[in-house]
Amino acid sequence: MAGIGFALSRLRSQNNLAGHSMATGHAIMVTAGPWIVIMIGLALISWLGVPLVGREMTTTFRVLVIYSFALSLVVTTPIALELNLRVSAELFERRFERVHGIYHGALGVAALITVALAWLLFSVIIGLDTTTATAATFCVLQVSLLWLGMSMVAAIRQYTIVTTGFTMGLSVSVVLGLSLASLGYGVAGLLAGFGAGLFLAFAILHGLIVQTFPGRVQPLTKSLLALIARPMRSVTFVIAGLLGALAVWIDKLVVWQSYEGTAIAHGLIHAPRYDVPMFIAYLSIVPLMSIVSIWLETDFFTAYRKYRDIVHSGGTLRHIEAQRTAITWQTTNTIFSAFVIQIAISLVLALAGPWIVGLLGLGLETLQVLRLALIGAAFHFLFLACVGVILFMQYSRAYFLLQTAFLVLNGGLTYALLANPDALGMGYVIATGGAAIVAYGVMVNALKIMNRLTFVDNNPAVAG
Structure with missing residues (x-):
C-alpha cells in the first residue's frame, strides 16, 4: 500500500492541527474503513432499531452481520494479499495497463467464492428462509467487495472522496435498513438495506480505482482465466493471510460453541x-x-x-x-x-x-x-x-x-x-x-x- 504515503505525506507536511487530523482521519478510513462502517452501523441500528422493530430482530440482524463480516474477511484476506503482490509487481515494471484486468479478475474470484460459501452457510448450515438467506448473502458479498476495493485504495489520492464515500454508505445503510424493516420486511430488510449502503461505498471506491487505472474492460470470464492461468506470486503469503484472518475469529468460534453461546432466532x-x-x-x-x-x-x-x-x-x-x-x-x-x-x-x-x-x-x-x-x-x-x-x-x-x-x-x-x-x-x-x-x-x-x-x-x- 505504498501509494497512500504520497497523499498522507502532503497532509502531514502541513504543519498545523488540521493537516495532521485529516491525515489521521483518512488513514483510519483507509486501514479500517469497512470495520469502522460496520461497527458504527451496527451500533446505530441497534440503538435506533429497538424502538422501531424490537430487540429480537435487531439482535438477529447484528449476529448475521457479524457472521458476514467474519466470512468475508476469511475469504478476501488471502485474495487481497495476492492482488497487492501482483499489482505491486506490475506497477514496479510500469505495466499500468495490466492492473485493470488483475483487479477485476480478483473481484470475480472473490465474488464467486463468497456467494458459494455464504449461501452454504446461511441457507444450508444455518437453515435461514430463502429471502433472509439471499439478503445475508448479498450483505456478505458487499463486505467482501469492499475489502478488496480497500486493498487497492492505496493507488487513489482522493482520500476525501474515499472518506465521504464511507460516510454516505453508512448513512444509507442505517436509513434504508431501518426503513425496510419498519415496512414489514424484517431481518431481510435490515440486511438488504445495510448491504445497499455498503454497495454504495464500494461503488465510489470502484469508480475511483477504474479512473486511476483506465483500461479496456474485458469479459469477466477472460479476466478470471487470465488471473488463474498465472502462478501465484507467493503461496506462503496467501496461506498466511488466510490463517491470519482465521486467527482473529477463532476465539469467537470457540466461545460460541461453549456454554457461553446463546441461541436466538x-x-x-x-x-x-x-x-x-x-x-x-x-x-x-x-x-x-x-x-x-x-x-x-x-x-x-x-x-x-x-x-x-x-x-x-x-x-x-x-x-x-x-x-x-x-x-x-x-x-x-x-x-x-x-x-x-x-x-x-x-x-x-x-x-x-x-x-x-x-x-x-x-x-x-x-x-x-x-x-x-x-x-x-x-x-x-x-x-x-x-x-x-x-x-x-x-x-x-x-x-x-x-x-x-x-x-x-x-x-x-x-x-x-x-x-x-x-x-x-x-x-x-x-x-x-x-x-x-x-x-x-x-x-x-x-x-x-x-x-x-x-x-x-x-x-x-x-x-x-
Whole structure:
C-alpha cells in the first residue's frame, strides 16, 4: 500500500492541527474503513432499531452481520494479499495497463467464492428462509467487495472522496435498513438495506480505482482465466493471510460453541458477554494502528526505499549498513513507543469500564471481560504492527509462522481456559501477549538480516 504515503505525506507536511487530523482521519478510513462502517452501523441500528422493530430482530440482524463480516474477511484476506503482490509487481515494471484486468479478475474470484460459501452457510448450515438467506448473502458479498476495493485504495489520492464515500454508505445503510424493516420486511430488510449502503461505498471506491487505472474492460470470464492461468506470486503469503484472518475469529468460534453461546432466532449462536467487549477492544486500537500505518507508508517507506536504492545503485557496504542501522533504530523506537501509548489507552478505558458498560447498557458481568479484552487488544496492536513491518519487507516465512502461532495460541488457550467462567477473555490476553513478544523479536531479527533478505531471499536473480 505504498501509494497512500504520497497523499498522507502532503497532509502531514502541513504543519498545523488540521493537516495532521485529516491525515489521521483518512488513514483510519483507509486501514479500517469497512470495520469502522460496520461497527458504527451496527451500533446505530441497534440503538435506533429497538424502538422501531424490537430487540429480537435487531439482535438477529447484528449476529448475521457479524457472521458476514467474519466470512468475508476469511475469504478476501488471502485474495487481497495476492492482488497487492501482483499489482505491486506490475506497477514496479510500469505495466499500468495490466492492473485493470488483475483487479477485476480478483473481484470475480472473490465474488464467486463468497456467494458459494455464504449461501452454504446461511441457507444450508444455518437453515435461514430463502429471502433472509439471499439478503445475508448479498450483505456478505458487499463486505467482501469492499475489502478488496480497500486493498487497492492505496493507488487513489482522493482520500476525501474515499472518506465521504464511507460516510454516505453508512448513512444509507442505517436509513434504508431501518426503513425496510419498519415496512414489514424484517431481518431481510435490515440486511438488504445495510448491504445497499455498503454497495454504495464500494461503488465510489470502484469508480475511483477504474479512473486511476483506465483500461479496456474485458469479459469477466477472460479476466478470471487470465488471473488463474498465472502462478501465484507467493503461496506462503496467501496461506498466511488466510490463517491470519482465521486467527482473529477463532476465539469467537470457540466461545460460541461453549456454554457461553446463546441461541436466538433461526438457531443463530452468539456470546454477548464475550462478543461486545471484544469489538469494543478492537475499536480501541484503530486510531493508533492508523497512525502506525501512516508512519509505515511515509517515513518507513521513504527510508526503506532509500536503502533499496543504495543497494541497487551499487553503494558501499558501509553506506548500506548505515542506512539499515538507521531503519532499525527508527522502527524499533516507533513501534515500542506506540505500544506504550496503546497500553496507556487500554488502561484508561479499562478504568472507565463501569461507565462504558453503563453507557452501552451491558450487564456488569461483561466488565471483567471488557478489561481483559482491552489488555489483550494492546498486545494485539503490537503484534499487528510488527507483522506489518515484516510483511512490508516480504519476509514470507516469518509472516507465515507468526500467523500460524497466533491462530494456535488464540484458539487453544481460549478453549483451555473456558473451564473457568471467570477466566473468559484470559486466553486472548495470553495468546496476544505471547504472539506479540515473539513478533517483536522476529521483527528485530528481520531488521538485522535485512541485507540477506534484500540480496538473497527477495532477489529474483538469486531465487530464480
